[in-house]
Amino acid sequence: MRTVLITGAAGFLGRRLTSALISTGSLNGSPIGRLVLADLAAVPVPEAGGIDIVTRQGDISDPAFLDTLVAERPDTIFHLASLLTLQAEADPSRAFAVNVEPLRRLIDGAENCPRVVFTSSIAIHGGTLPDRVGDGLNPVPATTYGTHKAINELLIADYSRHGRIDGRCLRLPIVVTRPGAPLPAISDQVAGIIREPLAGIDLTAPLAPDTPVAIVSAGAVVAALIRLHDTEAADLPQKRALNLPALTVTVAEMVAAGQRHGATGRVTYRPDPQVQAIVDGWPRHFVSEAAAGLGIAPDADLDALIRDHLDNREG
Structure with missing residues (x-):
């Protein structure tokens, strides 16, 4: 029976991943016996059938809290x-204490070569980019967050080379759309362009209407994380990292799609220079031959992405 640890389990991706793992009941053909759900916030305890659910609430930058997670001896x-x-x-x-040190401590303490799936980001890329960004482009981050994601990709590749873990990294584009109240994160400000009008809330968009963004649904992310977990190491790229292919749409197309699905909130445009500059520095077309070869695909279209949000939003 497999023990699975999810950090960030109270977040919307963590909750969707937890639900999917409970539904499937196994990873790579091995039944899940224990799910350890860890987060700074309180983690909701889901109905889990025969799976033992353990919640751990604490600061992941606290070594003592990390030790409790390592003591679970997770297989995944x-x-x-x-x-x-x-x-x-x-x-x-x-940010370094939260984004880098905990991963190092987790994999330093790992036993039995666990399979580690890390959510990297489109933010590892910045500056002047080609129109299409594939797996092979060397990261040149333009933000601290992106720098930390790039560091972690290298750590996972190196620890995998040493046989300490069996790691793999999935670089996420902007995930649309998180349910609930808005957050100050740049990606959530992009997601809010769909979320708020669908909830009947007027929105001032921080981006110009013709801004292209590479986006993906939470459902596509979760499916890709599980598929990547179940992929054998021999079928992974040497760097152990690949892009999650995305849909590329403009902000205006996002607004129009929301209106097709009943959005009543009005959208006005007032670009925020900081937000605009950061988003303009991210890849516009995010592709991956490696992901395609593993059966990992983007959402079918913008309407399918919005349906994923509507089918899974809270309240």
């Missing part, structure tokens, strides 16, 4: 927890 680690872009820019030292 889904490492989702992180401090996001604006917070990382405001306090790089705190």
